[in-house]
Amino acid sequence: MPATRILMLTTLAMLAFTGNSLLCRIALRDTAIDASSFTAVRLVSGALVLWALVRLRVRRPLGGNWAGALSLFVYAAGFSFAYQALAAGTGALLLFGAVQLCMLSVGWLRGERLTGLQGLGLLLAMGGMIVLLLPGASAPPLGAALLMVLAGAGWGVYSLLGRGAADPLCATAGNFVRAIPLAIGLALVLLPTLRWDTPGLVYAVLCGTLTSGLGYAIWYSALPGLGALQAATVQLSVPVLTALAGSLLLAEALTLRLLLAAVAVLGGIALVLQVRRTVSR
Secondary structure, three states: OOHHHHHHHHHHHHHHHHHHHHHHHHHHHHOOOOHHHHHHHHHHHHHHHHHHHHHHHOOOOOOOOHHHHHHHHHHHHHHHHHOOOOOHHHHHHHHHHHHHHHHHHHHHHOOOOOOHHHHHHHHHHHHHHHHHHOOOOOOOOHHHHHHHHHHHHHHHHHHHHHOOOOOHHHHHHHHHHHHHHHHHHHHHHOHHHOOOOHHHHHHHHHHHHHHHHHHHHHHHHHHHHOOHHHHHHHOOHHHHHHHHHHHHHOOOOOOHHHHHHHHHHHHHHHHHHHHHHHHHO
């Protein structure tokens, strides 16, 4: 695949992932839709787009499994409920930090050992997460922050379960379809609190179709041209893009705490990944 095409697809995918946070935050801050309804509409619309893409491209059965669907649901639900109270940039930093820390921790538990610099990077990243969560005037609400960390862990587990999938797009489409009854079940449990309006539904559909369904399809198109470490590293751009977009588009403050935490979390993870790449050569 030509390098320019890989760059274009990767850029579009990162913008789509940034869009997930922005659309969810706008919907839950500025419209009447609740988090459970947003989650259900996002998963249903995303499943429809992914199913259509699979049918048009390969015409093969959907893949995935219930473990993948459950971890996807944990991510999507935690993501929505957290963004009721978190700024877009803060949420994205917690999400992607938790994803990478989850995957690195699982690798360590499976016997992967860190070098001294990697250990330093991991401690730096964990310290940045802790600093972000410490009580203070600019600290995010703890409950919402922990929900986003849970969402990140869900996505990390989902990514680990999907490693080695013969067709990631088919697997993701199948997992989205299986996650629908889980989202509907959550909505039924929270039935008295359900509410929505037209703008909220529009944002949820856009999040499901464009920034989730098409975004994941674009990402899987770019992945064959990226190494595993390149793919992990490039995703660290999403919290930065989200924080900048949140400041410009949503008038959210770029606090000193957020900036310091971002440097520590993203810099620490980047150090782990960079040292791993050097060692693997």
